[in-house]
Amino acid sequence: MIEMQDVWKTYPNGTHALQGISVKIDRNEFVYVVGPSGAGKSTFMKLIYREETPTKGQISVGGFNIGKLKPRKIPYVRRNIGVVFQDFRLLPKLTAYENVAFAMEVIEAPKKIIKKRVNEVLDLVGLRSKANREPSQLSGGEQQRIAIARAIVNNPSVIIADEPTGNLDPETSWGIMQLLDEINFRGTTIVMATHNRDIVNKMRKRVLAIEHGNIVRDQVRGEYGYEF
Amino acid sequence: MSFKTFLRHMREGFKNVFRNGWMSVASITSIVVSLFVLGVFILLVLNVNSIADKADSQVQINVHLTLNTDQKMRETLQNEIGSMPEVSKVEFVSKEQGLIEFREDMGPDAAELLEGFDEDNNPLPDKLLVEVIEPTTVPFVADKIEALNKTHDEQPIYKVNYGKGSVETLFKITRAVRNIGFVFVAGLALMSMFLISNTIRVTILARRKEIGIMKLVGATNAFIRWPFFVEGALIGLIGSLVTSGVLYIGYSSLTRSVQGDPMLGLQMIPFDEIWVLLCGLLVGLGMLIGIWGSTVSIRKFLKV
Numbered sequence: 319m320i321e322m323q324d325v326w327k328t329y330p331n332g333t334h335a336l337q338g339i340s341v342k343i344d345r346n347e348f349v350y351v352v353g354p355s356g357a358g359k360s361t362f363m364k365l366i367y368r369e370e371t372p373t374k375g376q377i378s379v380g381g382f383n384i385g386k387l388k389p390r391k392i393p394y395v396r397r398n399i400g401v402v403f404q405d406f407r408l409l410p411k412l413t414a415y416e417n418v419a420f421a422m423e424v425i426e427a428p429k430k431i432i433k434k435r436v437n438e439v440l441d442l443v444g445l446r447s448k449a450n451r452e453p454s455q456l457s458g459g460e461q462q463r464i465a466i467a468r469a470i471v472n473n474p475s476v477i478i479a480d481e482p483t484g485n486l487d488p489e490t491s492w493g494i495m496q497l498l499d500e501i502n503f504r505g506t507t508i509v510m511a512t513h514n515r516d517i518v519n520k521m522r523k524r525v526l527a528i529e530h531g532n533i534v535r536d537q538v539r540g541e542y543g544y545e546f
Numbered sequence: 547m548s549f550k551t552f553l554r555h556m557r558e559g560f561k562n563v564f565r566n567g568w569m570s571v572a573s574i575t576s577i578v579v580s581l582f583v584l585g586v587f588i589l590l591v592l593n594v595n596s597i598a599d600k601a602d603s604q605v606q607i608n609v610h611l612t613l614n615t616d617q618k619m620r621e622t623l624q625n626e627i628g629s630m631p632e633v634s635k636v637e638f639v640s641k642e643q644g645l646i647e648f649r650e651d652m653g654p655d656a657a658e659l660l661e662g663f664d665e666d667n668n669p670l671p672d673k674l675l676v677e678v679i680e681p682t683t684v685p686f687v688a689d690k691i692e693a694l695n696k697t698h699d700e701q702p703i704y705k706v707n708y709g710k711g712s713v714e715t716l717f718k719i720t721r722a723v724r725n726i727g728f729v730f731v732a733g734l735a736l737m738s739m740f741l742i743s744n745t746i747r748v749t750i751l752a753r754r755k756e757i758g759i760m761k762l763v764g765a766t767n768a769f770i771r772w773p774f775f776v777e778g779a780l781i782g783l784i785g786s787l788v789t790s791g792v793l794y795i796g797y798s799s800l801t802r803s804v805q806g807d808p809m810l811g812l813q814m815i816p817f818d819e820i821w822v823l824l825c826g827l828l829v830g831l832g833m834l835i836g837i838w839g840s841t842v843s844i845r846k847f848l849k850v
Contacts, residue, residue, distance in 0.1 A: 367762070397764035407759045411565040424765045426551050468763065 319345045319476060319507045320366060325375035327361050327531075335361040337531035338375070343509065345475070348502045350518050351511040352542055353528040359511040362528060363480050366509065367399050368392050380475050397425055400469025400477040400506075404484035406461040408453040408468075414460075415440070415449040418468045425472060439467040443497060459490035463497065470501055477501065479510040483517065495521060518542040547768070555769075559776025563784075569749040570781060576745040577785025577835065578792070580738030581828050585793045587734055588824060591727030596815050598720035602681035605716070607688050608707040609674040615702040620672065623702060626694055627676055632687050635677040644670040671704055682717055684708050739835050746778065746839030750847075757847040767848045774840045782836025783829065790825040 320343040327336040335358045351359050364370040368384050377384040382395050408417045422432045440446040443463040453461050469477050483491035502508045525540030563570045628636045645668050678687050692706045760770050801814045
């Protein structure tokens, strides 16, 4: 599903964020990406959804060679990748429903189908009753659920989650993790960067540890492995 | 892009104007203020122009005839002048008529001075009043008329008079007024474009995050740009329509109060005659600025 071969990323300011990473993530896997702040986790994630391009090396996601992608083609690749962030990134002036529907309007889906599918995913994340609220009227956990609903509404094959529980209390975080687990169970590959030790240790999945721009550990059903 | 998507963009653009509440109000206000200043200036320039045109067209050539010019000679001259291509009208003013007009011009205060002059004792010559089509040709035509003297042995023309010097000055002034007016209008138009697009840029700056989010969800640049385009056009349209309305109300009430005042003796151009030009210009400019401001500003953020 996702494959990186000797990927390097050096930012214009000279930071070597990634130094020769090679990794393969299969369809339907659930992968935690852990490591200290500034180790390269976010860069790793950004390369997958093509927010950044590698300085060297090859990345393919779902068969697309992401590194060589023409800017014009980027939107079409992103539609196959759902993204979830720590700060939710919902459109502030749209309702929960409209936020989710936006992702489908982008692919020019017919209105009828949009309505059916959006209600479906709102049911899945348990927020159908709050469909007409704006993000500011929702709690953090609820906003994240809406963001997840938006990420999955187009049935992407991968979900990239960059610290999705970073702003949430432990209880709410568990709710979000159960939701992601459910989505993974239904067949979506999930790559999730996290600092949440409890979650990684309780919900055992594959763990990639990145330090100084290198993958230093790759465990099946691994543990968090850091003290913080 | 399918028709349905196009409708969606239109709808979103409309909605965005309301969603952004105060930001839209700020943009519209800046459009109204700038276009209002521009509109006032355009009206001013148009009116000054029309006054200048009137002043220009009132310039006539007086052809004074020698005392012993007979009727036949006079008619010949009248025909010769009338056949010049630049001339629009030749009118004969007899000396009797000239005296009456002179009395009227001088008013009752000068009645004493003109006492004693009557039909038998009239110092004024007969004259021909010549009007030209294009006011600026007056000096040239005057020379041409003067030259007619050489073709007649009687030398019937005593003097050709058109206010030499002062007419040239008048033309210079009216031309300057026109040029300065247009320079001002052009400058103001540029300035308002700059001001407005800056305001719009600020309101869009606040939305760069939104644009980033749209891109992450997989929206193409065109998909993001269209609603902004519609929104900008709409804001420009609303702003320019409000401006046109305000100008209409202000200008008509001004026209009414000026027209009723004989002291000023000003003839303002009726709004009916210029509203198509004025409102067309304002609406066109407003929409252009709205669209320009919004699409140019988002182009930067689309590169994310």
